[in-house]
Amino acid sequence: MCKLINVIPQDDFTLWIEFEHGHKILFNMQRLIKTLPYLALNNLESFRKVKIEDKMLSWPDAGGREQTILPVRLTVDNILFAIRD
Numbered sequence: 001m002c003k004l005i006n007v008i009p010q011d012d013f014t015l016w017i018e019f020e021h022g023h024k025i026l027f028n029m030q031r032l033i034k035t036l037p038y039l040a041l042n043n044l045e046s047f048r049k050v051k052i053e054d055k056m057l058s059w060p061d062a063g064g065r066e067q068t069i070l071p072v073r074l075t076v077d078n079i080l081f082a083i084r085d
Contacts, residue, residue: 002076007057009048013041015057017079027079040072 006018015027033041041047059072
């Protein structure tokens with residue numbers, strides 16, 4: 001599995017993601033934030049709180065704990081699967 005090195009949230013709900021070995025992608029989350037697991041990220045303030053946690057991206061305080069059922073996380077596998085489509 002590729003290691004995440006850096007993530008930079010953009011104002012258009014995309015993420016600049018840098019992987020080990022210098023690989024970079026612009027990951028568009030506009031469709032994902034309209035789905036149930038990621039609804040808490042539909043405002044820019046919450047979306048910008050992205051962190052690298054082990055081998056995944058996470059939003060530990062997305063929308064406040066009272067609004068989320070599960071922690072909001074996105075693994076490298078989720079990212080790679082989403083960009084295939």
